Amino acid sequence: MENILDIIIPHYKESKEMLDNALNSISIQEGIDFRRINVIIVNDCGNPILDDELKIKYRKLNIVYLCNEINLGPGLTRQRGLNASMAKYVTFLDCDDEFYSNAALTNVIDRMEQYNDNVLVTSIIEEVFINGRSFIFKHMPNEIQGLHGIFYKRQYLVDNNIKFHNELWHCEDSYFYRISTYITKIDAIDYVTYKWNYNENSIVRQKRELDYSIVAFKDHLNQIVFTYDFVKEKGCAYGIDFLNQYLVSALIGMHILLNSTYFSDKALLDSKNGYKKRLKDIYNQYIDVFNSIDDFEKVNLFKSEFNSLSSTNPKIKKPNDIISFINSIGK
Numbered sequence: 001m002e003n004i005l006d007i008i009i010p011h012y013k014e015s016k017e018m019l020d021n022a023l024n025s026i027s028i029q030e031g032i033d034f035r036r037i038n039v040i041i042v043n044d045c046g047n048p049i050l051d052d053e054l055k056i057k058y059r060k061l062n063i064v065y066l067c068n069e070i071n072l073g074p075g076l077t078r079q080r081g082l083n084a085s086m087a088k089y090v091t092f093l094d095c096d097d098e099f100y101s102n103a104a105l106t107n108v109i110d111r112m113e114q115y116n117d118n119v120l121v122t123s124i125i126e127e128v129f130i131n132g133r134s135f136i137f138k139h140m141p142n143e144i145q146g147l148h149g150i151f152y153k154r155q156y157l158v159d160n161n162i163k164f165h166n167e168l169w170h171c172e173d174s175y176f177y178r179i180s181t182y183i184t185k186i187d188a189i190d191y192v193t194y195k196w197n198y199n200e201n202s203i204v205r206q207k208r209e210l211d212y213s214i215v216a217f218k219d220h221l222n223q224i225v226f227t228y229d230f231v232k233e234k235g236c237a238y239g240i241d242f243l244n245q246y247l248v249s250a251l252i253g254m255h256i257l258l259n260s261t262y263f264s265d266k267a268l269l270d271s272k273n274g275y276k277k278r279l280k281d282i283y284n285q286y287i288d289v290f291n292s293i294d295d296f297e298k299v300n301l302f303k304s305e306f307n308s309l310s311s312t313n314p315k316i317k318k319p320n321d322i323i324s325f326i327n328s329i330g331k
Helices: 016-027 052-057 073-084 104-115 154-159 172-182 210-215 217-234 240-258 266-285 287-291 295-312 322-330
Strands: 005-011 037-043 062-067 089-092 119-130 134-140 150-153 187-196
Touching: 005 016, 005 073, 016 037, 016 052, 037 073, 062 073, 073 172, 089 104, 089 154, 104 119, 104 150, 104 187, 119 172, 150 154, 150 172, 172 217, 172 240, 217 240, 217 266, 240 266, 240 287, 240 295, 240 322, 266 287, 266 322, 287 322, 295 322
Parallel strands: 005 037, 005 089, 037 062, 119 187
Antiparallel strands: 089 150, 119 134, 119 150
16 A cells, blocks of 8 residues: 655754654644555754654654764755655655644645645744744745645656755755746645744754855855756746746845845955855856846846845845846846
8 A cells, every 4th residue: 555645854953842743743633544654754963852752652653763874954864754755745844843733634635636736835834933022823825935834746756856956055945845846837725734833943943044144145046056957957837937037036136135234244255255256157157047037027026036035134225226236246
């Protein structure tokens, strides 16, 4: 009997209590034949938090526990779980998160079976800590800015060689979700399956912090190129114009950040200069793509990126002459 779903859980510094919550959210799922579900936990050289107590508590779950011999990072750790999967469908659950309701999995499986989906994007609830005082829950419909709440037909991933990139330690999730959702028409439902819990020590949360963003900037730039080249070769399900606009928009966003107060500290000037050179090299490599987009559309792409970045970084200032600003990418 074929496994219907494999749930891949990477872990590194998370606690036993976090894993307990994640496993509990799986164990309470209704309408599921647990004989057809594997929970693949991959330890990326962290503490071995799956002890005998948890194994006994969740003995009805088929738990596969893998341990990396060296620290591989989140992308390649998830890839090891993917490599071990033999199920019809796969999804990712971070060790510090949980499934939102006890009907999440059965509803998703029924939907994918009915529509023969390659990719199903659901909605998520994000737990947000406000001003160090209280939590709110943010509803994020059809979220495709990460791996949360997305379900994949495994054979689709295999047939198209969709994998986490071995050169990306950061932005590995951005690369994976883009290449997997840009080469096929996705199915999306505003049904919450995933609860993204607040964990101030998680890598995902650190991505929002200044220092982490600076360290990861090179990977941000590289994943743009890796994504564009992969999708262009495979064929973009939404057309070449969509792909070209993605490239230009993403590079404009990086240009906005490079000219923001992120890099105002003297200690960061060397990094800034190196990233500017890399950005110019990419611009010159794809200059034909930039030239294929008219100024009106470039302004629209700039506004979209600026609004997104300034919503979380209010110190970012809008230039008076947007077109001149964009054209300065390659200078």
